[in-house]
Amino acid sequence: xxxxxxxxxxxxxxxxxxxEWPTQQIAEAIDNLFGYLEDYKPEQFGYSKTAILxxxxxxxxxxxxxxxxxxxxxxxxxxxxxxxxxSKKLITQTxxxxxxxxxxxxxxxxxxxxxxxxxxxxxxxxYGVYFRKAKEITEKHEKKQEEAKKEGEQNE
Amino acid sequence: xxxxSRLEFAKSLWKSECYVNPNQWExxxxxxxxxxxxxxxELFRETxxxxxxxxxxxxxxxxxxxxxxxxxxxNIIRQSYSEYxxxxxxxxxxxxxxxxxxxxxxxxxxxxxxxxxxxxxPAGSEIGGENKLRICELCDFExxxxxxxxxxxxxxxxxxxxxxxxxxxxxxYWRTLADSLARENFAPVNxxxxxxxxxxxxxxxxxxxxxxxxxxxxxxxxxxxxxxxxFKDKRFKDALExxxxxxxxxxxxxxxxxxxxxxxxxxxxxxxxxLEKGKVRLTNERLQEILGLMRRVQPVCYTGNYVLIFTERxxxxxxxxxxxxxxxxxxxxxxxxxxxxxxxxxxxxVLNESKKGYTKFPPDVLFKDYSRKLSVKEGWVAIDGLENxxxxxxxxxxxxxxxxxxxxxxxxxxLLRILSEEPGKVVARYVQHSDPEKSSKYxxxxxxxxxxxxxx
Numbered sequence: 213x214x215x216x217x218x219x220x221x222x223x224x225x226x227x228x229x230x231x232e233w234p235t236q237q238i239a240e241a242i243d244n245l246f247g248y249l250e251d252y253k254p255e256q257f258g259y260s261k262t263a264i265l266x267x268x269x270x271x272x273x274x275x276x277x278x279x280x281x282x283x284x285x286x287x288x289x290x291x292x293x294x295x296x297x298x299s300k301k302l303i304t305q306t307x308x309x310x311x312x313x314x315x316x317x318x319x320x321x322x323x324x325x326x327x328x329x330x331x332x333x334x335x336x337x338x339y340g341v342y343f344r345k346a347k348e349i350t351e352k353h354e355k356k357q358e359e360a361k362k363e364g365e366q367n368e
Numbered sequence: 369x370x371x372x373s374r375l376e377f378a379k380s381l382w383k384s385e386c387y388v389n390p391n392q393w394e395x396x397x398x399x400x401x402x403x404x405x406x407x408x409x410e411l412f413r414e415t416x417x418x419x420x421x422x423x424x425x426x427x428x429x430x431x432x433x434x435x436x437x438x439x440x441x442x443n444i445i446r447q448s449y450s451e452y453x454x455x456x457x458x459x460x461x462x463x464x465x466x467x468x469x470x471x472x473x474x475x476x477x478x479x480x481x482x483x484x485x486x487x488x489x490p491a492g493s494e495i496g497g498e499n500k501l502r503i504c505e506l507c508d509f510e511x512x513x514x515x516x517x518x519x520x521x522x523x524x525x526x527x528x529x530x531x532x533x534x535x536x537x538x539x540x541y542w543r544t545l546a547d548s549l550a551r552e553n554f555a556p557v558n559x560x561x562x563x564x565x566x567x568x569x570x571x572x573x574x575x576x577x578x579x580x581x582x583x584x585x586x587x588x589x590x591x592x593x594x595x596x597x598x599f600k601d602k603r604f605k606d607a608l609e610x611x612x613x614x615x616x617x618x619x620x621x622x623x624x625x626x627x628x629x630x631x632x633x634x635x636x637x638x639x640x641x642x643l644e645k646g647k648v649r650l651t652n653e654r655l656q657e658i659l660g661l662m663r664r665v666q667p668v669c670y671t672g673n674y675v676l677i678f679t680e681r682x683x684x685x686x687x688x689x690x691x692x693x694x695x696x697x698x699x700x701x702x703x704x705x706x707x708x709x710x711x712x713x714x715x716x717x718v719l720n721e722s723k724k725g726y727t728k729f730p731p732d733v734l735f736k737d738y739s740r741k742l743s744v745k746e747g748w749v750a751i752d753g754l755e756n757x758x759x760x761x762x763x764x765x766x767x768x769x770x771x772x773x774x775x776x777x778x779x780x781x782x783l784l785r786i787l788s789e790e791p792g793k794v795v796a797r798y799v800q801h802s803d804p805e806k807s808s809k810y811x812x813x814x815x816x817x818x819x820x821x822x823x824x
Contacts, residue, residue: 259799259811260799260800261796261799335790335793336790338792339790339791339792339793339796340790340792341792342792342795342796343790343791343792343795343815343818346792346795346799346811346815347815347819350808350811350812350815351812353808354808354812357808
């Protein structure tokens with residue numbers, strides 16, 4: 213027992229592998245989807261997330277669930293269909309391009325990241341677009357109020 | 369692990385010969401177990417005490433599952449920690465405050481309860497651990513005297529210290545500025561007021577105005593004080609009520625009373641109306657007394673090189689992480705006004721500490737990830753990061769106030785939640801609880817504050 217050798221240690225690999233967070237791609241996806249929403253004019257305005265994001269909310273959950281696998285065309289086609297049924301303004305060529313770019317980025321990210329990470333990415337894009345849109349609406353609303361106030365003053 | 373690597377790993381498993389052929393797998397396993405048994409048999413023959421040997425082997429097998437690291441490595445770690453502690457005991461123990469010979473074990477309240485910043489040594493006899501932080505007799509005495517003389521139960525105390533030194537002129541200015549803080553009620557409770565926070569965020573005006581007024585009052589040695597601004601303050605009414613009940617009627621509070629004014633049965637509210645109309649005026653002496661009663665900030669102990677400022681404790685902030693952030697904001701505001709280092713000296717003796725910036729950042733591990741965002745270097749709000757830090761903290765607290773007003777807050781940990789949430793998610797929560805159409809002003813404030821917080 214005296215000269216007992218040390219056991220060979222059992223090594224376990226623990227901890228998370230450090231993954232570089234795609235901040236740049238997320239920002240690009242937000243930019244493109246936000247740009248696409250310029251074409252989306254819902255029947256009724258509102259501040260709720262569903263009302264503001266329109267087809268983008270649907271798109272994000274579809275990509276997360278891989279509804280059309282990696283087919284960018286299918287996602288874009290599906291969203292154009294939803295858009296034209298629910299928006300007062302039809303989608304423009306620029307809108308389609310922005311939508312396609314956004315979808316391409318997301319599909320690419322889905323390919324390279326785990327489901328868990330991709331879920332976080334989708335949440336970032338989701339709330340990022342919502343934040344930008346809510347800000348835009350608030351600014352427009354304020355501008356309108358100021359103009360109405362000025363008009364009122366001029367009429368007096 | 370990236371998806372591709374995971375796939376490769378899985379392929380290597382199912383393409384392995386043993387995996388494909390269960391019979392071969394069984395043979396290999398059988399051989400390995402046989403070999404191990406034979407080796408054990410040899411060892412067993414050589415042992416003098418078979419019972420102990422069996423027990424030892426059984427323990428090793430159990431350890432393989434429960435402690436997949438060798439006992440020896442634990443011993444190595446334990447031994448090195450013990451060497452480290454022994455090193456701390458060698459020679460004369462030094463006071464961690466002044467580096468003089470230490471004689472007492474420090475109370476946790478003197479030095480803060482975190483072990484992280486004290487070489488892993490805890491303070492206080494009630495905290496476990498072999499070694500304790502030690503302080504000298506003088507520092508211990510100083511702390512006890514301070515506790516006896518000053519009542520910290522309902523107050524926070526901040527020491528404002530120049531980065532290097534101040535001239536006599538600057539010292540006199542500081543004194544005027546500290547007085548002004550008290551008179552204008554530049555109190556921590558204002559951090560609960562979104563308009564106050566908005567003023568700080570919108571521009572430098574709040575500071576410029578305060579500093580300019582103070583400079584002017586210092587140069588002209590008199591200040592025009594607008595009494596009208598006090599009338600809507602609830603504390604003004606409370607102070608009047610207190611004085612009326614003390615004197616029995618309001619006449620001792622007033623200068624000459626016109627004949628057409630009847631003061632019988634006049635309460636505080638009616639008196640305020642008379643004051644607003646300018647029918648009566650408060651005497652200067654009583655006005656100062658009222659201001660004293662309303663005060664929530666009290667500058668004291670002017671010396672040539674620092675100012676102590678006492679402020680009320682805000683019970684609603686509690687003592688946890690939220691309170692730490694709010695007091696950090698208050699210290700940052702003081703630092704911006706005085707352009708000097710601000711120490712929290714409520715419980716700790718820290719005046720001997722070297723200054724590395726404007727104010728110390730809370731050591732709580734919860735804030736570790738946000739320190740860079742708040743321009744914190746070496747545990748201090750850095751000299752070149754004061755404005756950034758002030759803006760970020762102010763916007764953070766403003767978001768919290770707006771959420772609370774809309775009853776959309778996350779409870780007592782709202783500030784901490786906002787720290788980690790996506791800005792869009794906070795807006796979505798706010799929208800769920802309020803009507804942004806009706807309160808577009810607050811919605812704009814919220815979005816602006818969130819932008820300032822999340823930027824950079």
